[in-house]
Amino acid sequence: xxxxxxxxxxxxxxxxxxxxxxxxTFPVIVGTSLLTYAVNFFLFASGRLVVGAPPILSEDATRxxxxxxxxxxxxxxxxxxxxxxxxxxIALGAYLSAGEDNVNEPDPEGLLEGMDEEGERA
Amino acid sequence: MSHWxxxxxxxxxxxxAVIILVARHHVRVQRVLSISGAIALLxxxxxxxxxxxxxTVTLYQLGHWQAPFGIVLVADRLSTYMVLxxxxxxxxxxxxxxxxxxxxxxxxxHALFHFQIMGIMGAFLTGDVFNxxxxxxxxxxSSYGLIVHSGGSYRLRTGTQYxxxxxxxxxxxxxxxxxxxxxxxxxxxxxLAQRIPLIDLDxxxxxxxxxxxxxxxxxxxxxxxPLHFWLPSAxxxxxxxxxxxxxxxxxVGAYAIIRVYTLVFAPDLEVTADLxxxxxxxxxxxxxxxxxxxxxxxxxxxxxxxxxxIGSMGxxxxxxxxxxxxxxxxxLYYIPHSTFATAALFLIADLxxxxxxxxxxxxEASEPIPGAAYVAAMFFIAAIAMxxxxxxxxxxxxxxxxxxxxxSDLVVWVWxxxxxxxxxxxxxxxxxxxxxxxxxxxxxxxxxxDENCSEEEVARARTASELRxxxxxxxxxxxxxxxxxxxxxxxxGQITTYLRDTxxxxxxxxxxxxxxxxxxGKTFGSHGDKAKGSDHGExxxxxxxxxxxxxxxxxxxxxxxxxxxxTQ
Numbered sequence: 001x002x003x004x005x006x007x008x009x010x011x012x013x014x015x016x017x018x019x020x021x022x023x024x025t026f027p028v029i030v031g032t033s034l035l036t037y038a039v040n041f042f043l044f045a046s047g048r049l050v051v052g053a054p055p056i057l058s059e060d061a062t063r064x065x066x067x068x069x070x071x072x073x074x075x076x077x078x079x080x081x082x083x084x085x086x087x088x089x090i091a092l093g094a095y096l097s098a099g100e101d102n103v104n105e106p107d108p109e110g111l112l113e114g115m116d117e118e119g120e121r122a
Numbered sequence: 123m124s125h126w127x128x129x130x131x132x133x134x135x136x137x138x139a140v141i142i143l144v145a146r147h148h149v150r151v152q153r154v155l156s157i158s159g160a161i162a163l164l165x166x167x168x169x170x171x172x173x174x175x176x177x178t179v180t181l182y183q184l185g186h187w188q189a190p191f192g193i194v195l196v197a198d199r200l201s202t203y204m205v206l207x208x209x210x211x212x213x214x215x216x217x218x219x220x221x222x223x224x225x226x227x228x229x230x231x232h233a234l235f236h237f238q239i240m241g242i243m244g245a246f247l248t249g250d251v252f253n254x255x256x257x258x259x260x261x262x263x264s265s266y267g268l269i270v271h272s273g274g275s276y277r278l279r280t281g282t283q284y285x286x287x288x289x290x291x292x293x294x295x296x297x298x299x300x301x302x303x304x305x306x307x308x309x310x311x312x313x314l315a316q317r318i319p320l321i322d323l324d325x326x327x328x329x330x331x332x333x334x335x336x337x338x339x340x341x342x343x344x345x346x347x348p349l350h351f352w353l354p355s356a357x358x359x360x361x362x363x364x365x366x367x368x369x370x371x372x373x374v375g376a377y378a379i380i381r382v383y384t385l386v387f388a389p390d391l392e393v394t395a396d397l398x399x400x401x402x403x404x405x406x407x408x409x410x411x412x413x414x415x416x417x418x419x420x421x422x423x424x425x426x427x428x429x430x431x432i433g434s435m436g437x438x439x440x441x442x443x444x445x446x447x448x449x450x451x452x453x454l455y456y457i458p459h460s461t462f463a464t465a466a467l468f469l470i471a472d473l474x475x476x477x478x479x480x481x482x483x484x485x486e487a488s489e490p491i492p493g494a495a496y497v498a499a500m501f502f503i504a505a506i507a508m509x510x511x512x513x514x515x516x517x518x519x520x521x522x523x524x525x526x527x528x529x530s531d532l533v534v535w536v537w538x539x540x541x542x543x544x545x546x547x548x549x550x551x552x553x554x555x556x557x558x559x560x561x562x563x564x565x566x567x568x569x570x571x572d573e574n575c576s577e578e579e580v581a582r583a584r585t586a587s588e589l590r591x592x593x594x595x596x597x598x599x600x601x602x603x604x605x606x607x608x609x610x611x612x613x614x615g616q617i618t619t620y621l622r623d624t625x626x627x628x629x630x631x632x633x634x635x636x637x638x639x640x641x642x643g644k645t646f647g648s649h650g651d652k653a654k655g656s657d658h659g660e661x662x663x664x665x666x667x668x669x670x671x672x673x674x675x676x677x678x679x680x681x682x683x684x685x686x687x688x689t690q
Contacts, residue, residue: 020286020290025282025286028286029286032286032289032290032293035290035293036289036293036296038293039293039296039297039300042296042297042300043296043299043300043303045300045304046300046301046303046304047303047304048304068303068309069300069303072252072299072300072303075252075256076296079256079259079292080289080292082263083259083262083263083285083289083292084289086263086266086267086285087266087282087285087286087289090266090270090278090281090282090285091282093270093273093278094275094278094279094281094282097273097274097275097278098275098278098279103282103283103286
């Protein structure tokens with residue numbers, strides 16, 4: 001159980017990090033998603049792994065698993081879901097308006113021809 | 123229990139929802155709601171600062187749950203100080219956005235703006251690290267919307283980068299929180315402050331990693347080199363009022379470092395003792411240097427200001443990294459100064475950029491903008507403040523930081539970097555000012571107005587530079603920011619006295635901890651029981667805080683709660 005969860009976190013993090021360092025937005029977004037899965041597993045494990053016990057505290061509970069990490073994971077899932085949706089939309093907008101989806105900095109000083117008219121305050 | 127503390131969070135949240143639901147097609151209604159909300163927020167902030175003035179720590183238990191089981195908001199001197207700073211900046215920025223028409227260039231500006239204010243206020247007031255994460259996400263997700271406000275390919279592309287960078291930062295934050303929970307079984311800051319010193323020094327790897335990860339996350343927010351890469355593009359691509367509001371966002375990182383590393387990982391804690399001197403201080407000095415060199419190298423005025431933000435955050439971080447009461451006082455004095463100066467510069471740059479036609483933000487000479495003389499004067503004052511020249515508050519802040527850094531081992535380095543980077547900053551701003559205002563001679567088609575040009579052209583250029591910029595509200599916002607910088611300078615004595623008490627409260631957190639953990643509320647088994655759970659408290663031990671300490675030896679969250687369950 002422990003080895004399964006630990007290696008899952010490890011593999012997801014490694015894959016996520018590799019993808020995050022790619023050049024195009026799509027692999028990078030997939031990479032951040034994998035990283036959020038990894039961190040969700042990690043949060044889950046932070047309350048210790050207990051098999052077959054309810055996450056409920058009551059007067060006569062003899063065995064239970066820590067409910068707090070489950071609440072944290074729920075929050076984290078909702079937030080990462082929302083964030084992924086936002087980044088997909090913004091990346092899509094950037095791809096459609098620029099015609100390419102490289103993540104690198106688009107002409108940092110904005111000195112290329114046409115940049116000021118097209119994308120900037122002019 | 124006073125409900126005032128929750129208002130800075132609830133008011134913007136409600137207001138933003140109302141703006142979206144009721145007034146989404148009526149810009150004028152949005153503006154009225156938005157500005158009156160910001161004024162109300164300022165009034166609440168002043169009320170809170172008066173409440174915290176005598177050193178009381180006020181607690182708000184959400185749902186009346188006893189800390190550490192429930193989430194708490196805590197208003198002490200530091201929190202209320204930051205809340206007031208945010209409220210002032212928010213009001214001025216929203217006045218500028220309304221006056222300059224930036225809010226009409228895209229949808230939902232005012233709603234997103236208030237959601238962002240909600241996140242910032244919450245981050246300043248919360249007493250729970252996971253809640254801090256949630257408020258960080260609230261302020262980030264609305265900043266994603268604000269940064270691409272009014273669209274454009276350049277904005278969307280830098281926006282993508284900014285979002286991705288911060289997504290990674292959030293992931294790191296969650297890893298850090300998971301580690302902290304695994305090691306201590308709690309996420310309440312006051313509770314953590316009691317439990318972390320009890321961790322066995324031989325088994326401290328987890329908590330050390332957590333401390334470093336948290337520092338990294340806050341360094342991403344505070345744009346500490348080498349985690350600053352998101353800042354220059356994001357700030358220069360953002361619409362001017364948004365960039366001005368973002369001036370407070372980097373300070374959220376600085377606030378979080380001050381809060382967490384004075385309360386949770388106290389300065390005398392052996393586990394994290396070398397974190398500031400070995401890691402934070404050198405990186406802060408690098409930030410200062412790289413920020414100012416970047417400002418000198420920048421070829422656009424907005425990018426130059428963005429780089430000087432990195433430099434000025436380096437200054438704040440240097441003061442924090444020295445980690446003595448004096449240096450924290452200096453940092454707290456420098457934070458509003460840096461916020462106001464940055465905001466003023468971004469708004470002034472907007473006046474320039476909006477009036478330069480095709481030249482936009484480029485640092486190349488072009489024909490004079492309307493009201494060049496007045497704009498130049500404002501730029502001059504704000505630039506003096508930013509680079510830290512006398513007589514404005516930047517100079518006083520810098521002196522305080524230099525004085526406080528004598529306590530550090532790296533004092534020679536601090537002095538050298540501060541002074542040299544200030545010189546570089548002066549050069550950068552002098553160059554920008556002279557290119558934008560003095561060399562402003564070229565006509566639209568690039569011909570120089572030299573001795574050979576016609577009288578007519580000279581006259582046109584001259585009248586242009588003498589016209590006042592016509593919009594009043596943006597000018598009001600800028601002049602108020604400059605006025606605040608002057609007030610911050612004139613009242614430096616009173617403000618530092620006030621901040622010394624704030625720092626004293628930070629370095630003696632017993633009151634904070636006992637208020638958070640000692641205030642009674644509902645606990646387990648008291649569902650529907652309106653007796654505030656006081657009988658349960660007496661069942662266990664004298665105070666809930668002490669009861670926790672007794673349980674701490676086990677260091678396992680699940681077991682902790684099991685023990686309490688048994689006693690009941």
